[in-house]
Amino acid sequence: VGGEADAYQRVRPCLEVMGTSLMHCGAAGSGQQAKLANQIAVAGVMFSVCESLLYAQEAGLDVDAWLELVVPGAGGSTAMNTLGRRILKGDFAPGFFVEHFVKDLGLCLEECRRMGLVLPGTERAEECYRMVQALGGGKDGTQSLVRTLARACGKQWKR
Known part of the structure; x- marks a missing residue:
């Protein structure tokens, strides 16, 4: 949250109804900057998840078994554990819409x-997510990037 510290303290009880991870980031606008920095991090993580799963598939690995190997190790992440599993199930429903991510990455840039x-990396992510959107995936979740990456290579995500 950005704004005056005393104002933040006054509205904090209301904000706690909406979420549990709250932080006063500084002056007005700082909360938005914190959100944009987060979206840059998410973009990188989503590339990691989608590219590694596509590589594993195309290398002929048992992708389900590979995911179990990677999740607890250095290559694992919350996104790999949650969205990677959703990708393997063919679940591209949004936790966060591609069209909103495109907007946020545009603001970042x-x-x-x-x-x-x-x-x-952020420039490339914005470009790739605009491709997802252009191909009709704007209402899909950010994990749907895997299908567009496959398509760009003349491949198909097989799940």
């Missing part, structure tokens, strides 16, 4: 230009 930052 606007802020990057303003700050003089070049974040090529």
Whole structure:
């Protein structure tokens, strides 16, 4: 949350009704910046999950067994454990809509230009998620990226 610290303390009980992970980030606008930084992290993690699953599939691995091997190790993550499993089930329902992610990544890139930052991973993620959207996946979950990555290679996600 961004804004004056005393105002944050006054509204905190209301915010606690909506969520449990609350943090005062600083001046007005800081909460939005924290959200955008999170979305950059999510974009990188989603690439990791989707690309590794597609690679495992195309390498002929037992992808279900591979996922069980990777989740507890250094390559594992909450996203790998939850969204990776959903991908394996063919579940592309949104936890977070692609169309909202495209909007957020666009905002990230606007802020990057303003700050003089070049974040090529974020640029590539925004481009790829715009492809997902252009192919009709705007209402799907962010994990649907795996299908677009496969399609871009002339492959098909087989689940």
